[in-house]
Amino acid sequence: xxxxxxxxxxxxxxxxxGIAKAFGPVEVLTDISLRVMPGEVHAIxxxxxxxxxxxxxxxxxxxxxTRGTVAMDGEPVSFAGPVDAEHRGLVLVHQEILLAPDxxxxxxxxxxxxxxxxxxxxxxxxxxxxxxAVQSLGADIxxxxxxxxxxxxxxxxxxxxxxxxxxxxVVIFDEPTASLTPFETEAxxxxxxxxxxxxxxxxxxxxxxxxxxxxxxxxxxxxxxxxIATREASELQPVDMARLMVxxxxxxxxxxREDTASHQNVxxxxxxxxxxxxxxxxxxxxxxxxxxxxxxxxxxRTELLEGxxxxxxxxxxxxxxxxxxxxxxxxxxxxxxxxxxxEDRKGKGLLLAxxxxxxxxxxxxxxxxxxxxxxxxxxxxxxxxxxxxFDIRARRRDLLAGQLSGGNQQKLLLAKMMLxxxxxxxxxxxxxxxxxxxKEQIYKFIADLAKAGKSVIVISSEMQELIGxxxxxxxxxxxxxxxxxxxxxxxxxxxxVYATGVKINEAELYSAGNA
Amino acid sequence: xxxxxxxxxxxxxxxxxADLDKTAVAPFLALAALFVLGALVNPNFLSIDNLxxxxxxxxxxxIIAIGATFVISAGGLDLSVGSxxxxxxxxxxxxxxxxxxxGDMAMLATGIVVAIGVGALAGLLNGAVITIGKIExxxxxxxxxxxxxxxxxxxxDGGSIAMKSIAMRNMFRPVxxxxxxxxxxPVWVIIAAGLLGAFILYKTSFGRHVIAVGSNEDVAKYSGxxxxxxxxxxxxxxxxxxxxxxxxxVPRLGAATTTTGMLWELxxxxxxxxxxxxxxxxxxxxxxxxxGAFMLEIVxxxxxxxxxxxxxxxxxxxxxxxxxxxxVQRTLQKKK
Numbered sequence: 017x018x019x020x021x022x023x024x025x026x027x028x029x030x031x032x033x034g035i036a037k038a039f040g041p042v043e044v045l046t047d048i049s050l051r052v053m054p055g056e057v058h059a060i061x062x063x064x065x066x067x068x069x070x071x072x073x074x075x076x077x078x079x080x081x082t083r084g085t086v087a088m089d090g091e092p093v094s095f096a097g098p099v100d101a102e103h104r105g106l107v108l109v110h111q112e113i114l115l116a117p118d119x120x121x122x123x124x125x126x127x128x129x130x131x132x133x134x135x136x137x138x139x140x141x142x143x144x145x146x147x148x149a150v151q152s153l154g155a156d157i158x159x160x161x162x163x164x165x166x167x168x169x170x171x172x173x174x175x176x177x178x179x180x181x182x183x184x185x186v187v188i189f190d191e192p193t194a195s196l197t198p199f200e201t202e203a204x205x206x207x208x209x210x211x212x213x214x215x216x217x218x219x220x221x222x223x224x225x226x227x228x229x230x231x232x233x234x235x236x237x238x239x240x241x242x243x244i245a246t247r248e249a250s251e252l253q254p255v256d257m258a259r260l261m262v263x264x265x266x267x268x269x270x271x272x273r274e275d276t277a278s279h280q281n282v283x284x285x286x287x288x289x290x291x292x293x294x295x296x297x298x299x300x301x302x303x304x305x306x307x308x309x310x311x312x313x314x315x316x317r318t319e320l321l322e323g324x325x326x327x328x329x330x331x332x333x334x335x336x337x338x339x340x341x342x343x344x345x346x347x348x349x350x351x352x353x354x355x356x357x358x359e360d361r362k363g364k365g366l367l368l369a370x371x372x373x374x375x376x377x378x379x380x381x382x383x384x385x386x387x388x389x390x391x392x393x394x395x396x397x398x399x400x401x402x403x404x405x406f407d408i409r410a411r412r413r414d415l416l417a418g419q420l421s422g423g424n425q426q427k428l429l430l431a432k433m434m435l436x437x438x439x440x441x442x443x444x445x446x447x448x449x450x451x452x453x454x455k456e457q458i459y460k461f462i463a464d465l466a467k468a469g470k471s472v473i474v475i476s477s478e479m480q481e482l483i484g485x486x487x488x489x490x491x492x493x494x495x496x497x498x499x500x501x502x503x504x505x506x507x508x509x510x511x512x513v514y515a516t517g518v519k520i521n522e523a524e525l526y527s528a529g530n531a
Numbered sequence: 532x533x534x535x536x537x538x539x540x541x542x543x544x545x546x547x548x549a550d551l552d553k554t555a556v557a558p559f560l561a562l563a564a565l566f567v568l569g570a571l572v573n574p575n576f577l578s579i580d581n582l583x584x585x586x587x588x589x590x591x592x593x594i595i596a597i598g599a600t601f602v603i604s605a606g607g608l609d610l611s612v613g614s615x616x617x618x619x620x621x622x623x624x625x626x627x628x629x630x631x632x633x634g635d636m637a638m639l640a641t642g643i644v645v646a647i648g649v650g651a652l653a654g655l656l657n658g659a660v661i662t663i664g665k666i667e668x669x670x671x672x673x674x675x676x677x678x679x680x681x682x683x684x685x686x687x688d689g690g691s692i693a694m695k696s697i698a699m700r701n702m703f704r705p706v707x708x709x710x711x712x713x714x715x716x717p718v719w720v721i722i723a724a725g726l727l728g729a730f731i732l733y734k735t736s737f738g739r740h741v742i743a744v745g746s747n748e749d750v751a752k753y754s755g756x757x758x759x760x761x762x763x764x765x766x767x768x769x770x771x772x773x774x775x776x777x778x779x780x781v782p783r784l785g786a787a788t789t790t791t792g793m794l795w796e797l798x799x800x801x802x803x804x805x806x807x808x809x810x811x812x813x814x815x816x817x818x819x820x821x822x823g824a825f826m827l828e829i830v831x832x833x834x835x836x837x838x839x840x841x842x843x844x845x846x847x848x849x850x851x852x853x854x855x856x857x858x859v860q861r862t863l864q865k866k867k
Binding site: 327345346347350356358360363364365366367368369370374378379381382384385388389390432 | 734735736737739740742743746747749750751752753754755756757813814
């Protein structure tokens with residue numbers, strides 16, 4: 017039907033027609049209709065858990081919609097998988113880094129489609145083309161370098177270079193700038209503009225609103241799995257975008273900030289090193305305080321705190337309530353009343369293939385045993401209490417942890433760690449992948465902990481979240497604590513300055529590529 | 532399933548049926564199918580004598596496989612159990628021949644303690660190298676498999692190690708041939724080991740930790756579980772189980788040879804896997820394992836009784852069974 021070249025311009029290259037996706041009984045995406053035109057940058061914005069990534073996976077063949085159809089050039093298509101989608105010119109640049117760490121840049125870029133000369137791979141040609149591809153992204157990386165020796169940002173660029181090796185008409189970027197510095201972001205936005213000018217359709221997912229405003233032609237807002245609006249970018253200011261994304265007054269998301277922090281130091285850390293990740297870190301945590309750790313991905317926040325609680329090798333002075341302590345294993349820090357909730361809920365927090373009861377009591381089994389015997393009755397009582405106290409919503413009690421939604425998994429993990437009756441709670445990315453309703457509950461829970469005289473450390477990549485709930489924020493960059501912001505100074509701009517090490521003029525940055 | 536019609540609340544029953552973990556039930560259904568097959572092939576198969584004989588002969592593998600259930604459900608693997616059995620048997624008999632203690636009874640009792648001690652130490656060696664050295668269990672136990680076998684051959688000077696004292700042999704023999712309350716002693720040993728194994732794995736916090744470590748080592752670590760200690764302990768339990776199997780095995784022939792325990796690792800792992808334990812860890816089924824050990828022995832028994840397939844091909848049949856069992860497990864899990 018799209019043979020006629022005059023008509024082709026008006027036909028969307030990629031289109032979603034009322035698509036929906038359910039995982040089990042939970043519908044995570046409902047009736048999304050979307051048209052992406054050639055030569056357009058179409059941004060998809062929404063909170064974590066709004067369904068952005070699911071939508072992208074549906075459009076790129078990684079998942080099949082439960083309802084509705086995907087169309088290319090006006091024709092319904094059903095991708096057998098991502099490879100099939102790539103053959104049709106549709107590529108997805110993943111948010112996570114999916115590269116083989118032991119192979120070189122060139123080997124990764126050409127993985128699965130190696131250039132050959134006779135029977136042998138043509139390394140020289142692949143290296144040459146890889147160098148070109150990387151250079152066109154504004155980076156200078158030796159194509160024979162092993163991926164494992166590159167920074168996260170550079171790996172991201174290699175991944176983009178790999179995606180663009182395929183002949184492409186639609187490119188989907190899933191949060192491509194999450195781990196990039198402003199300069200790297202700028203280079204990437206320029207690449208995207210070049211692609212657009214060549215007539216490629218771009219789907220751009222992000223929740224960094226100024227960036228979206230700078231790059232997008234049209235913007236679609238998702239919230240709770242539903243399409244809220246599709247607008248011309250020129251009509252929307254970042255403030256309007258935020259309002260559409262959240263769907264309510266932002267200030268209500270966070271509990272009233274109370275001055276619960278006392279002057280009593282409960283945790284003092286002096287010159288703490290975690291080899292390869294954190295250097296010379298010193299900070300204090302007060303009773304009743306909520307302390308934030310901000311920084312870019314890879315700045316060493318997670319590793320520093322894992323080092324302090326004994327999950328990694330680390331050296332330095334740690335004082336708990338004024339007494340020097342040394343935690344050799346995480347068991348020691350738990351016994352001392354410190355718990356750490358991993359950012360990687362599915363990989364390090366919960367046993368996804370086990371039921372709720374097993375997960376709940378795993379860290380505190382000794383409290384549920386008489387002699388060598390586990391008392392299942394008491395475990396069940398404890399689960400009842402956890403389900404009520406933490407508002408864990410499970411259809412059935414015998415569900416596996418992996419069958420819960422992200423929000424309920426986080427509540428279960430909280431319940432599990434709170435059984436240790438800690439006085440210091442460290443939560444890494446507390447609301448990652450969680451719907452907005454649960455977010456509010458978790459913020460309130462954190463505030464209540466502080467009110468009850470406990471101390472909380474929150475590590476987060478969501479600056480708004482840190483600003484919303486913390487009394488004080490420390491910023492890390494390249495393994496070091498580089499700044500502290502409190503009170504009025506707790507703004508996104510101020511944090512970004514410390515996190516990236518550069519004071520940037522935003523207007524300058526985003527106009528650079530428009531020339 | 533036509534029986535469900537006679538039950539009034541068919542929906543409730545159907546639901547319960549659907550809730551049943553198919554991987555847990557499958558081995559018992561397979562065992563029942565083997566009984567039918569056996570009866571069809573040879574009417575003698577279902578005789579009490581034949582069945583008790585089969586049970587008795589399956590005891591070595593069943594007991595060793597109970598230990599293997601711990602190792603495998605914690606995400607490990609032990610290829611050294613066959614060689615370990617030969618080594619433990621060799622050292623036990625050498626001790627019995629040494630005459631270190633007065634009185635045959637005291638000697639035998641101490642010999643059993645020595646066997647269990649050697650088994651536990653051999654298991655500790657496997658566990659320590661795997662956890663402290665951070666080496667793949669496959670490689671470590673492949674190495675110790677060769678080491679244990681070779682040391683046994685050396686101790687036996689290339690031949691066999693036999694019990695010298697006829698009196699002691701006669702005293703020891705009932706452990707294999709004896710009958711108590713109508714059941715052969717080795718069957719009682721299986722039952723006792725099974726009960727103890729099931730108690731430890733299902734009812735104690737250690738058992739819960741084994742499953743947690745096999746399910747996801749990182750989650751276990753972040754929950755404050757001493758992962759290395761738990762993993763090493765499963766290898767020690769494996770070693771003790773091997774030693775118990777040896778205590779039942781030695782009175783049968785009164786000797787250990789260079790081929791004692793050959794391919795037992797294959798049979799033990801097969802029994803565990805066809806019993807429904809996941810090879811990737813996180814699921815352990817003691818009774819399924821014992822059922823799996825019976826099945827292996829019954830297959831051999833049917834082959835002997837039937838003449839359809841040469842009994843020399845028993846290894847090939849057992850090898851085929853483990854592959855098919857994995858395929859079935861995979862399919863059942865996908866459907867879940």
